[in-house]
Amino acid sequence: MIVHPELRRAAWRVRRPLLAATLLQGAVTLTHLAQAALLALALAGLARGDTGGLPWLLAAVLAVVAARAGLALAQRRAATRGGARARVALRDELLAHLGRLGPSWPATVRAGAVRATLVEGVEGVDAYVSRYLPQLLVTLAVPPLVLAALAVVEPAALLGLVPALLLALAGPRLWDRLLAARGKEHWDTYEGLGADYLEALQGMPALRAAGAVGRTRARLEERSAALHRATVAKLRVSLAGTGLTDLAVQGGTAAAALLACRSAVTGSTTATGTYLMLLLASECFRPVRDLAREWHAGYLGASAADGLAALRTAEPAVPDRGTVPAHWPGPPELRFENVGFTYDGAPAPALRGVSFTAPAGRTTAIVGPSGAGKSTLLALLLRHHDPREGRITLDGRPTTAYALDSLRRGIAVVSQETYLFHATIAANLRLARPDATDAELARAARAAGVHDEIAALPGGYATVLGERGATLSGGQRQRLALARALLADAPVLVLDEATSSVDERREADIVRELPAATRGRTVLVVAHRPAAVRHADHIVVLDAGRVDAAGAHAGLIEADGFYTRLVEAGRVPRGELAA
Numbered sequence: 001m002i003v004h005p006e007l008r009r010a011a012w013r014v015r016r017p018l019l020a021a022t023l024l025q026g027a028v029t030l031t032h033l034a035q036a037a038l039l040a041l042a043l044a045g046l047a048r049g050d051t052g053g054l055p056w057l058l059a060a061v062l063a064v065v066a067a068r069a070g071l072a073l074a075q076r077r078a079a080t081r082g083g084a085r086a087r088v089a090l091r092d093e094l095l096a097h098l099g100r101l102g103p104s105w106p107a108t109v110r111a112g113a114v115r116a117t118l119v120e121g122v123e124g125v126d127a128y129v130s131r132y133l134p135q136l137l138v139t140l141a142v143p144p145l146v147l148a149a150l151a152v153v154e155p156a157a158l159l160g161l162v163p164a165l166l167l168a169l170a171g172p173r174l175w176d177r178l179l180a181a182r183g184k185e186h187w188d189t190y191e192g193l194g195a196d197y198l199e200a201l202q203g204m205p206a207l208r209a210a211g212a213v214g215r216t217r218a219r220l221e222e223r224s225a226a227l228h229r230a231t232v233a234k235l236r237v238s239l240a241g242t243g244l245t246d247l248a249v250q251g252g253t254a255a256a257a258l259l260a261c262r263s264a265v266t267g268s269t270t271a272t273g274t275y276l277m278l279l280l281a282s283e284c285f286r287p288v289r290d291l292a293r294e295w296h297a298g299y300l301g302a303s304a305a306d307g308l309a310a311l312r313t314a315e316p317a318v319p320d321r322g323t324v325p326a327h328w329p330g331p332p333e334l335r336f337e338n339v340g341f342t343y344d345g346a347p348a349p350a351l352r353g354v355s356f357t358a359p360a361g362r363t364t365a366i367v368g369p370s371g372a373g374k375s376t377l378l379a380l381l382l383r384h385h386d387p388r389e390g391r392i393t394l395d396g397r398p399t400t401a402y403a404l405d406s407l408r409r410g411i412a413v414v415s416q417e418t419y420l421f422h423a424t425i426a427a428n429l430r431l432a433r434p435d436a437t438d439a440e441l442a443r444a445a446r447a448a449g450v451h452d453e454i455a456a457l458p459g460g461y462a463t464v465l466g467e468r469g470a471t472l473s474g475g476q477r478q479r480l481a482l483a484r485a486l487l488a489d490a491p492v493l494v495l496d497e498a499t500s501s502v503d504e505r506r507e508a509d510i511v512r513e514l515p516a517a518t519r520g521r522t523v524l525v526v527a528h529r530p531a532a533v534r535h536a537d538h539i540v541v542l543d544a545g546r547v548d549a550a551g552a553h554a555g556l557i558e559a560d561g562f563y564t565r566l567v568e569a570g571r572v573p574r575g576e577l578a579a
């Protein structure tokens with residue numbers, strides 16, 4: 001009878017269909033009582049040898065059975081509707097919240113665990129609110145009514161029934177705390193196993209390359225065994241509760257039967273009263289038995305409730321208090337003003353006193369060695385974190401002034417790690433702009449240097465990609481992601497090593513097309529190779545979290561500073577220097 005606040009909240013949102021389901025469940029239960037009363041009358045008539053009313057009574061029993069079938073059907077429909085609505089509303093809410101949490105949040109949780117919460121956990125909530133809760137309410141309401149009716153027929157019957165009913169309902173509550181602890185243990189183990197499997201599947205090439213498949217299999221087997229142990233421990237506690245309920249139900253029914261016999265022998269009740277006692281005593285426990293059955297269906301929801309609440313109330317890395325929509329009259333100017341940032345727990349700042357301007361509608365490149373702070377800089381722009389010092393402005397307004405969702409929509413990003421979905425190429429491209437025409441898809445793909453390859457595929461743009469774009473090369477994936485970002489038509493475009501897997505000749509083609517394709521946008525490019533950097537209007541050189549120099553390629557080379565050393569160190573091939 002655990003009603004977690006998270007589950008109450010889920011149920012309250014769909015209270016109407018759930019109320020209908022509960023009332024109908026109550027009506028189904030009442031048909032059982034009516035049937036018991038009619039059968040008691042029929043049996044009593046038979047016992048007296050009075051069969052005159054028997055056909056009518058049996059016809060009434062049949063009518064009650066038929067009514068129950070109809071009511072049960074309507075009840076299942078209402079419950080399914082309520083459960084489905086609760087499930088959809090909860091998933092929508094969780095997914096929207098996950099979007100708000102931003103990409104820096106999952107760093108602390110495992111994708112497989114979130115998947116388990118979103119899929120099995122939410123399914124469990126559906127079963128809990130649509131099956132267990134209506135039955136719980138009926139169980140709390142109907143047995144007292146039956147007891148009241150039996151008190152009229154034979155008050156002594158209550159002597160056996162009331163204690164049995166109290167034991168059946170309250171007894172298992174003694175285990176509630178232990179059950180909750182076992183449930184949580186089981187759920188945590190289940191989430192952990194799910195996360196391990198997902199990671200092992202996704203990392204299979206790396207595991208194979210490292211010869212670690214066997215070790216991983218052994219670890220997964222150990223995890224599976226732990227889940228088995230947690231399941232058995234949970235079932236043991238759960239079955240102890242069910243056993244006690246069964247014992248009380250059987251004991252109560254037997255006590256009622258004995259009392260009915262005693263009443264019949266002593267003649268303290270009529271024959272009808274005796275049969276009523278026998279049949280209604282059994283009916284009194286029906287909701288309790290049904291509740292024990294539904295508990296097993298809804299138990300998963302109760303176990304997952306903590307995880308669901310944690311996911312739903314997780315705090316985003318940055319507050320979303322801005323209200324200004326990221327709609328600029330033209331491409332915005334982007335400024336970093338004395339920006340400093342240190343990751344939690346990091347010994348040194350990732351960025352310190354970073355100031356530069358990315359002019360509106362122009363391309364600014366950020367270069368620097370590994371660890372210089374390039375990705376951090378982009379993460380701050382996208383508000384995955386906020387600067388500890390200084391500020392970043394777009395069109396003169398700090399990024400914090402913009403509504404987070406709108407800000408992120410205004411900045412299209414192509415990162416080193418692209419994500420393509422198991423869908424057609426066209427559908428993957430249209431993620432950015434669902435209403436894009438075929439011609440617009442082709443234009444973006446051409447600018448990203450991937451159109452010809454798509455056109456050469458037998459299915460063209462209708463070709464279905466493997467999961468995560470597995471059927472494409474790394475370079476093709478990056479170029480598709482670039483096409484998708486170009487199609488997004490966001491006023492700011494960020495390319496974070498976006499062409500790192502593309503060969504140099506192709507990269508040169510893309511870079512040649514890029515200014516035309518990105519015209520009218522403010523572009524930030526993080527790249528190591530000159531093909532992407534040297535044509536930039538402005539180059540910002542980062543070293544150890546600081547801006548070392550800024551300017552155009554030729555001027556920076558002439559200054560013969562850190563940029564030149566970067567070039568000479570081979571990050572920018574020498575051959576490009578003269579260009």
Ligand SMILES: Nc1ncnc2c1ncn2[C@@H]1O[C@H](COP(=O)(O)OP(=O)(O)OP(=O)(O)O)[C@@H](O)[C@H]1O
Binds near residue numbers: 371377
């Ligand atoms: N999540 C994190 N937690 C702690 N420190 C981090 C985190 N991410 C990055 N850092 C540190 O911040 C510094 C800057 O890292 P950043 O990823 O921004 O560099 P980068 O220039 O993008 O490097 P690369 O070219 O290798 O991608 C590095 O010292 C890095 O170790």
